[in-house]
Amino acid sequence: MTVLVFLDPKFPEGRLADAAVPQLMAADLGATRGDGVFESMLAIDGVPRKMDAHLDRMASSALALDLVFPARESWERAVSTALSKLLVQAGSGQAGSGEAVVKLLLTRGVEGTDSPSAWVAASPVPAAVRERSAQGLDVLLLDRGYDSTVADRAPWLLLGAKTLSYAVNMAALRYAKAQGADDVIFTSSDGKVLEGPTSSVILAVEEDGVKTLLTPELESGILPGTTQRALFDAAEAAGWARGYGPLEPAHLMEADAVWLVSSIRLLAPVTSIDGTPIPSSPALTEELTALLRGAL
Amino acid sequence: MTVLVFLDPKFPEGRLADAAVPQLMAADLGATRGDGVFESMLAIDGVPRKMDAHLDRMASSALALDLVFPARESWERAVSTALSKLLVQAGSGQAGSGEAVVKLLLTRGVEGTDSPSAWVAASPVPAAVRERSAQGLDVLLLDRGYDSTVADRAPWLLLGAKTLSYAVNMAALRYAKAQGADDVIFTSSDGKVLEGPTSSVILAVEEDGVKTLLTPELESGILPGTTQRALFDAAEAAGWARGYGPLEPAHLMEADAVWLVSSIRLLAPVTSIDGTPIPSSPALTEELTALLRGAL
Structure with missing residues (x-):
């Protein structure tokens, strides 16, 4: 309907x-x-x-x-x-x-x-949207082809604009599914973490008792995530620190938890990257989802 | 209608x-x-x-x-x-x-x-399509953001496929027009000549009495041009040699003539690149247009 x-x-x-x-x-x-x-x-x-x-x-x-x-x-x-x-x-x-x-x-x-x-x-x-995500996502890193500095000097590439020209985003998701994965994190040609085809990437890191949320910097040509921002604001009010890239794949592997976040799916935990399991935390997912829902 | x-x-x-x-x-x-x-x-x-x-x-x-x-x-x-x-x-x-x-x-x-x-x-x-082109095109070189080797290793980028996701192609043309130019030739991030947003790029070079048509190589991630190929076949039958890139902007500046070719507009001569006049040849345009039309 x-x-x-x-x-x-x-x-x-x-x-x-x-x-x-x-x-x-x-x-x-x-x-x-x-x-x-x-x-x-x-x-x-x-x-x-x-x-x-x-x-x-x-x-x-x-x-x-x-x-x-x-x-x-x-x-x-x-x-x-x-x-x-x-x-x-x-x-x-x-x-x-x-x-x-x-x-x-x-x-x-x-x-x-x-x-x-x-x-x-x-x-x-659709109920299925959240059900699959809740189980954790197997994610592939795929090259987006652009380097992380091109957005500013080449405005005709429309990086940072959410256009209807999503064929590449859809093709990347199909490619991941054909390999048995669930979703994608794009990387730049110079090796930086960017975003998912329909989501932002967020990492949680706890060091010396300071809990920090991290996401790639906007200057790398990614979309400004509305859910990422709402979550960061809510988390900061709850005592979290926040930080912005540049991030590299190693940061994903070493984080306490990684999520793809978007308006409909909210926080979807990533459980493996390129076939390698990464840490995830149901407790953090629950805590941050509650913070996010409180901010919506 | x-x-x-x-x-x-x-x-x-x-x-x-x-x-x-x-x-x-x-x-x-x-x-x-x-x-x-x-x-x-x-x-x-x-x-x-x-x-x-x-x-x-x-x-x-x-x-x-x-x-x-x-x-x-x-x-x-x-x-x-x-x-x-x-x-x-x-x-x-x-x-x-x-x-x-x-x-x-x-x-x-x-x-x-x-x-x-x-x-x-x-x-x-529409009559206007050919009229503007016949007068010669002022062209800007714009970075397409991809390097010329990415197509093969990143099939999800759909390079070489003519998809409906043409927002970047349209934005590049608008950008050129806002700068007073008529059209665009995309270059790769590693400095190679690629294609126009809606056309192939062709060069004519005469050396030691040998007339050669040149176009960028398909491996660089460009669309295979149907008009470029028809023209190359017809020109070869008429005694022209043909060659494929890699080509760089200097090759465009030094050619005897450069055209953007496409199915509807056919051969559109380029008369300047980034504001610098380049050689063009009404005689070659006429000769090659006749060869192309004979092959259609």
């Missing part, structure tokens, strides 16, 4: 559309060139979480692609319309965990029309 | 669809993840050109993405249906140059359905 709401100036609350029939033009540049940006946001009990962070990042992605970003209020209203409709469709008490994934999409629209397409798609979070 | 024909087992000749109304599902992975492949093919007087080469490359791109490629016959019939309809719509004698651009698209389809979307879109070649 998916609820679809298009941003449309003629419909201030968003235009509800039937997700069971075609709604996109075949010549939409989102479909023909991956030319657009998106976000995947969690909603709990009908309330979107970290919406400001998602809209901030999406506006920044749109800027990188020279796309006009619709007013935040239009997005907020469309999301609200979608979540209300989803609650009605699910029926009270039948919404399972009460959690929904809300996708926000913006494309350049049909070639030559200068009229972007913008829509929201809301659906229940 | 665009004619749209979907590949559909229930319609052996292809299913004609109205291009003026939505035909794609909002959850099609082509639109939400740039997860698919495409080709742009020229048709002259209702006859598609280099169709075998385009279908070969598209099948190879699909394989890289682990997409099942529909039977060639299905594509051929859909293309034929689209071009017939386009001729009728244009009315005899009104089709301008009689040239059409035929786009072939294949996406992974709606998430979770395991049912790819495949369609053909045919429309007249």
